[in-house]
Amino acid sequence: MKKKVSPTLIYFFGSFGGFMFGYDIGIINGALPGIKTTWSVNPWLEGLITSGLFVGAMLGASLMASLADRFGRRRMIMWSAVVFAIGALGSGISSNTSFLVIARIILGVAVGGASALVPMYMGEISPAETRGKLSGLNQLMITVGMLSAYGVNYAFVHVFQGWRWMLGGAVVPAIVLLFGAFLLPESPRFLVRIGKKELARQVLQSLRSSEEAESEYQAIINAQHSDAGSFKDLFSKMALPSVIAGCGLTLLQQIQGANTIFYYSSQILAKVFGSEIGGVVSTVGIGVVFVLATIVTLLIVDKFKRRTLFMSGSIGMGISLLLVGLIYPSAQANYAWATWTVFFLICLYVIFYAYSWAAVTWIVVGELFPSHIRGLATGIASTVNWFGNILVALFFPVLLETVGLSIIFFGFAAICVIGFLFAKYLLYETKGKSLEEIEMYLYDRSIGSVVGLMK
Template identity: 85%
Template sequence: MKKNISPTLIYFFGAFGGFMFGYDIGIINGALPGIGTTWHITSWIEGFITSGLFVGAMIGASLMASLADRFGRRKMIMWSAIVFAIGALGSAFSTSVSLLIIARIILGAAVGGASALVPMYMGEISPAETRGKISGLNQLMITVGMLFAYGINYAFVHVFEGWRWMLGGAMVPAMVLLFGTFILPESPRFLVRIGKKELALQVLRTLRSPEEAENEYNEIVNSKHSDSGSFKDLFSKQALPAVIAGCLLTLLQQIQGANTIFYYSSQILAKVFGSAIGGVVSTVGIGVVFVLATIITLLVVDKFKRRTLFMTGSIGMGASLLLVGLIYPAAKSNHAWATWAVFFFICLYVIFYAYSWAATTWIVVGELFPSNVRGLATGIASTVNWFGNILVALFFPVLLDTVGLSVIFFGFAAICVIGFLFAKYILYETKGKSLEEIETYLYNRSIGKDVD
């Protein structure tokens, strides 16, 4: 363990995998029109190019998160950065649609790995009382990565085959993260599990005050549930309810409409504003709103119950999508008020999403699971998340051509109601509890002991 490393620097690089995640989510938004110009792709091929990333992400999330239980969180984050760089180069130099899709799958393996590893790592190194704020740095990095990508999209929108520069630009965050992994410490909880207790205590002393480090170290060491688990342990009475809740949580995050906006807003808003450049510029505006809303979220997230954030978010998201669906036909008819109303309610949706299902989902994913299966369970939940991504990315262009945007948004609004009911009746509260306290709660519930 290197001494005199700033905790702020550790948290920054720990969350930087989210920037890679966000960059590639945002960059495809602007790259697709240019790819279509190069190869004259159909809506189905457009869906395959977008969703190829998520096929790889399903593989990466399940594989890298489970390997993190064997080789450590830090080492697998390093491998995610390396694979991301390879996929970025492959995307930029693709000579056919087939090669581009293959490169996107490779890239997706890294993005999926980061999506599982970063929340797990941040959850394990953060103190309970500020875990929401610190773990939420991952979501801030995602939104900053998306905004940065939207800026790159704008810079290269008129450059010949500018999409190659857009996709190849992902090399930069990959190299930054790779550098950062050389100074990141390993998770103290993983170190205790593999018997490196003195090193775990050193890491905690870097991140906490001396008294806090001793107390947390003793809590980790005295936990009765820190041994490594197997796939079979996922189905134990203690773990299975948490795994189900985690999978439902990550699936609902994807199918309540957000990624329709983040992947295809340039196309959607181009139709609303009447020009391709209008779609790109307005998408940058959405990115700015998303970043600002996420920053505010990090300042207040630890003041509210996680379930409250999810429930109010679903209500606001559903109402915003319903209004967009109702107003969109008037916007297509070139009514100026409707055009700006659609843009306003999309931005309002992004605000509700930012503080609830965007930031809070990945905070909770890092908290939900027992320590012995945390890597496996996080990987499965992230895999489900990317499966939802595939559904949205693959079918949205086709649905847009067949049933239209209003019907799609009405459907997403209905799913927001399901999200509200899930948060109210199924999800359990994790705010302010240490990971060991959450684990004790799950154990007590599994043996029928009363829990609050």
């Protein structure tokens, strides 16, 4: 590194891919009603337009994260920004629903790539003692991106074909990330693995004190660094526990009810409040709650064990969803107390989700895996995440028409119980551990030197 860049800027732009991720998750919430006005859209096509993003994201997560082990984290973040801009522009100028679905798939490739690359990159450049807070910037960026999208939705809700401005506006954050990526250093762990050890030391010195940089540099050098792992390596005794933990986390993050709220809250709350504008405005309120809860999470995340946050979050989320399912029929019957109680419970659910499965999942995914398969395994975990997204986005409109919201929320509450059990019995603790210490635990576990979970 010839020129020292502020660590603040590095962490900001390193996590900015999360903003793009969040914007496109949130923007479809307000764009769908306008799209349905422009074209005839049935529930299946509505689900396809929403889930097209996630089909592309499955491809992007596995492809770009795997390529990051070959070409570097920074370069692939830059390519994600380019693809994102192309997909956003295509979505905004779509001439029919087929064009829109294809553009959404292209956009999804970039979103999926960012979802895998950002946690990996942030995990590798952050110090162990504050890795939760710094890696959690990705989730803060996601929530700010979602809130920004809700604001854009509100601004263009009454504009003729305003959905085109909503979707096309994603070009702006893509350009910001592309130029910001030029300031990013490459991951020091990747640089060591490809033999650029002196450059890795320089990167660490730009982010740490001299003593901390040298200590971490020696730890990276002393750890075993092999060439990029193959798909077969995912099933080794050393790697498999981390792959199971990572894929389980990312799947459960998606199927415990959150995306039903974030993708379709405008429609859900429009039914509750009795108007489309009521649904959009209340969704902005949920976005504000999500951002504030995430900011508080970043202040406390390194003070609590990751597993504790997951388990308590699942309990709170499950109870909130159960109560929404019970009270929602009264809200539909226009009882004012029920209407506001449902809105309050959804906000409460968002708070529980924000400090647990929203923020901590991506922190832990950046920590779990051995270095030689980190890109590949992160890509697989992110692919599973997007598969869960597809299930929710594609089937929710149909289920809403057939079984109703209360039954859906009861089902999500049951899945929250599974999330609690998974965190308690299958997830090992990573708080305060360096990536090299986690890798050593996995190695010792594979040869039988340690038994059970790392606490």
